[in-house]
Amino acid sequence: GENVGLHLPTLSVQEGDNSIINCAYSNSASDYFIWYKQESGKGPQFIIDIRSNMDKRQGQRVTVLLNKTVKHLSLQIAATQPGDSAVYFCAENMGIGAQKLVFGQGTRLTINP
Amino acid sequence: NAGVMQNPRHLVRRRGQEARLRCSPMKGHSHVYWYRQLPEEGLKFMVYLQKENIIDESGMPKERFSAEFPKEGPSILRIQQVVRGDSAAYFCASSSQGKNTEAFFGQGTRLTVV
Numbered sequence: 377g378e379n380v381g382l383h384l385p386t387l388s389v390q391e392g393d394n395s396i397i398n399c400a401y402s403n404s405a406s407d408y409f410i411w412y413k414q415e416s417g418k419g420p421q422f423i424i425d426i427r428s429n430m431d432k433r434q435g436q437r438v439t440v441l442l443n444k445t446v447k448h449l450s451l452q453i454a455a456t457q458p459g460d461s462a463v464y465f466c467a468e469n470m471g472i473g474a475q476k477l478v479f480g481q482g483t484r485l486t487i488n489p
Numbered sequence: 490n491a492g493v494m495q496n497p498r499h500l501v502r503r504r505g506q507e508a509r510l511r512c513s514p515m516k517g518h519s520h521v522y523w524y525r526q527l528p529e530e531g532l533k534f535m536v537y538l539q540k541e542n543i544i545d546e547s548g549m550p551k552e553r554f555s556a557e558f559p560k561e562g563p564s565i566l567r568i569q570q571v572v573r574g575d576s577a578a579y580f581c582a583s584s585s586q587g588k589n590t591e592a593f594f595g596q597g598t599r600l601t602v603v
Contacts, residue, residue, distance in 0.1 A: 419580050420532065421495075421592035427589065428564040465531055475497050475520065476545055479531035 388486045395456050397483045398447040399466035406468040410477065411440055412450045415462045423451070423464075454487075461487045491516065491590045493583050493595035494563075501573050510566040510598045514583030521564045522582045522592060523549075523556060532580060538564060573603045 389395045401409065407428040426433045426440045426449075432479035433440050439449040439452040449466050463484050492514040502508050514521050514553040519540050524532040534548040538558035549556065553571075558564040568575055578599045 406558065410592070410593075419495075419596045420582075422591055422593060425591060467532075469589060471537070471588065475522065475590070475592060476534055476537060476547075476581075477522070477532075477586060477592060478534060479524075482531050 385481060386486070388483045388488055389456055391458060391487050391489050392455055396461075396471075397451045397452045397453075397464050397485065399451075399480050399483075401447050401449055401466065401468045401480070402448060402478070403468060403470050404444070404471055407444065408469040409440070410467045410469075411449075412465045412467060413460075413477075415484075420465060424463060453461055456485075456487050458487050458489065460476060461485060462489045493581055493593055495579075495581050495595035495598050498596060499596060499599050499601070501603060503603055504572060505570050508568040508571050508575070508578050508600055510568075510581075510600070511563045512583075512595060513563040513579030514581075515585075515593055517584035518585050518593075520584045520586065521558050523564075523582075524580045524582065525564050525592075526578045526580060526597075529554070535566075567585075568600075573602050576600055576602045 410425045411423040413423050414420045424435045424440050426442050431442050437454045441450045451463045463482045465482045470476050470478045496511050521538045524537040526532045536549045537545040553569045555567045580594050580597045580599045582594045584590045584592045595603045
C-alpha cells in the first residue's frame with residue numbers, strides 16, 4: 377500500500393505486505409530528517425534518520441528514501457506486522473545551528489490480519 | 490540506561506491554576522526539547538534548552554509559559570493560569586548533541602484543564 381503526500385492520512389495494508397508512507401517537507405535547506413512511530417497513548421519512538429548528503433538509508437525492515445529535488449521523504453516498511461500499526465511522523469530539522477524538529481501531519485498505518 | 494522520564498503522566502488542573510511538568514533527559518544528554526501535541530495532530534515545537542540556557546523558545550507562547558533546565562535536576566515546563574486551550578499532551582525529548590542527532594522522546598504528560 378502507498379499514500380501520496382499528506383492528503384491520505386490513513387493507510388491500511390495486509391499483514392506481510394510492504395507499506396510505503398510518504399512525506400513532503402517544506403524547507404529545502406533542511407539537512408536532517410527523522411521518522412517516528414507513535415502508538416496510542418505513548419511518546420514518539422525513533423525509527424530511522426537520514427542526512428541530506430544521502431538519498432537512502434536502511435534499517436531493520438525499514439528503508440528511508442530522500443529526494444531533495446522535490447522535497448520528498450518516504451518510509452518503507454517491509455513485511456508488515458500487527459505491531460507496526462501506529463501513526464508515523466516525519467520530522468525535518470529546521471534549526472540553524474541547533475535542533476528544531478518540525479513534524480508533519482502524520483499517517484495512521486493499520487495492519488489488517 | 491533509562492530513557493527520557495516525564496512526570497506526572499496525567500495532570501488535571503482547574504482553570505487559573507498552575508501546571509508544572511517535569512522532564513529528566515537520558516543519561517549523558519544535555520539538550521532538552523519540549524513539544525505540544527493536540528489530538529490527531531503532529532507535535533509542535535515549543536522550546537529547546539541546554540543546561541541552564543534557553544537556546545530557542547520561538548514556539549512557546551509569550552505569556553504564561555516558561556521553561557527551565559537547571560544545572561541540577563530535571564527540566565521544568567511551567568504553565569501559569571491555565572486555560573482550557575492548554576489541554577494537550579506535552580512531550581519532552583533529549584539528545585546528546587544540539588544538531589542533527591537522534592532525539593528520544595518521553596511518554597509525555599497529558600494535561601487536562603477543567
